[in-house]
Amino acid sequence: MLFRSNAKNQTREVDQAGWGRTFGATVVSLIYFFPVLIIIITAFKEHTDALAVPAKLFPDFLSFIVPEGLTFKPTFDNFVHVFSRSYSAGAAAQDTGFDRFFFNSIFIAGFSVLLALFIGTLAAFGFSRYPLKGNDTYLFVILTTRMLPAIVVIIPVMLMFRVTGLSGTYTGIILLYTAFNLPFTIWMMKSFFDELSPDVEDAARIDGSSERRVFFKICLPQVLAGLAATAVFGLILTWNEFLFALLLTGVETRTVPVAMSQTIGGDIGVRWGLLAAIETLFLIPVILVTFFLQNQLLRGVTFGTVKR
């Protein structure tokens, strides 16, 4: 069990319901998931199939139960074309730059989350164990910077980046995303530190352990699962972020959401199959994370303010 801190939740008595409820929930869940499912299906369609009326929803290997007109022939072309395709009929295939954009998304998110995790965990430990005068005020200001509309922060940051020449560089966007992830990391990690029982720590302090030892040998090992959850949540938040990336990344540092929004750009001639393939690739990590973090999801989406 990766996330131990949640074990006590499961011992709580919850009413049991049988397979009848499973059936109802399955129907509802599938309807709810339908929009995502359609995109994944569309990613395997040829361009003309993606635009077909009535919609062809089923791959052709299901044709023994589905009428002829509703099936399409699955193809992997879209996934290949995400990375390399010819822009006019007959021309040689060109690199679309999407390998670069995916790399940028991973690199920028990874780097900034690591930085934020390092700085934020220290700060969270400080806020949790050595409250300052006006501790709550600091925490409130920190959370507010995260709650602000992105546009409020971006206007002055753009000016600042223009003056310092950070616009369009990895350094600039990574710094900004570190600041973007920091409030989340601090609140999240503080909620984990607050939950630890102080007894062991106090015992260690009485035995003469240094504060550094208390942090590294006692506190940190207990919140490793929380650290992992925080990191993964930060990765997803950064991975999905759009406005900062739109305004502060250049051609070289562009991330996937920005590139994706530019693919939708013109109304006419959007290649929906291709777009769906980009989205599918973009979604895979998100869906995996949702699966593995299910128990920490509540805490994650509320920045650690609601634990159970």
Add this chain to the structure above:
Amino acid sequence: MKTTDTPSSSGNALFTPSWSNWLGALIVGVVATVISALVLPAITTLWIAGAASALVAVTAVVNAWGRYIGGLLIAPAIAVLVVMNIFPLLWSLGLSFYNYRADRQTLRFIGFRHYERLINDPVVWDRLTTTATLVVLTVLVQMIFGFLLALLFAKQFPLRRYLLILVLTPMMLSYVAVGAFFRYYYDPTFGLVSQVANLFTDEPYVLISSTGGAIAAIVIADAWMWAPFVMLLVLAGLVSVPKYLYEAAAVDRVPAWRRFQSITFPYVKGLLMLALLFRTIEAFKLFDIVFILTDGGQSTETIALYVYRQAIQFNKTSYSASLSYVLLFTVIVLTNLYLYLANRRAKEG
């Protein structure tokens, strides 16, 4: 740092060159920066200011080492936030009193003129009304569907864990991806939503071409994305209801509606309130999905999108800075309320 109210241990020696003399470093740094601002070009001043702050930081750390652990631990975080958030925000507050435009060189102090203008600007009020409409509708729809989903998943049943993932996924998606999905579904000719609508009416159904339709389109997409969030919070409340209360109610033959009203609802109320506030804050800054779905067309331009337009497309930097302070103020009030309720809940539980 606030906690360092006694300066270095060496007492009165303010100008002693020592690695722990942070106050001396601060004074030297400020003096150097002011002098260079007067005589040197701006870019050099920036470097000098940077070097001075680094020196102050180093001396402050040396001074605090081993004594003010709390301050030392949070200092890096505070520094990053000050550089990347607080300082830019103060800068834009300053700018809002000038007539600065990013595409021109002029800079003239005009005091509160921008604020007077935005209060009297009917366009701003119109955008605020649009935003309010969207916030009320989308939050309402989310709350209703979130609640219903939570009731469905409140019991333990086979495969529950896997089915929950299907429902929770939308919440984790990127606004851009969701916007792109729904652009495809709303497409007038081959979009799925249009095709379904065509079964009932012969008219070509173009959802995004009317104001009502465009608002509905945004609300559907946003509510689909965030109803799982409400569900998650309500679920936490439902699970926390002690089972014996229901057992007692069953013994007393309390009708289902009364049972919900007097047992279930009180346990969910607090979390419902938190969900409401959290989603209101988030919906208030609705930007990405509108940007992708309608780009503000059919009078769906939210206030965030309006500020974006003013700042980025029309280069009205100062005016948009003053506008953004209206947003900032609103969000601060809402966040405060949210934290108050969250803390109260944490203390009770």
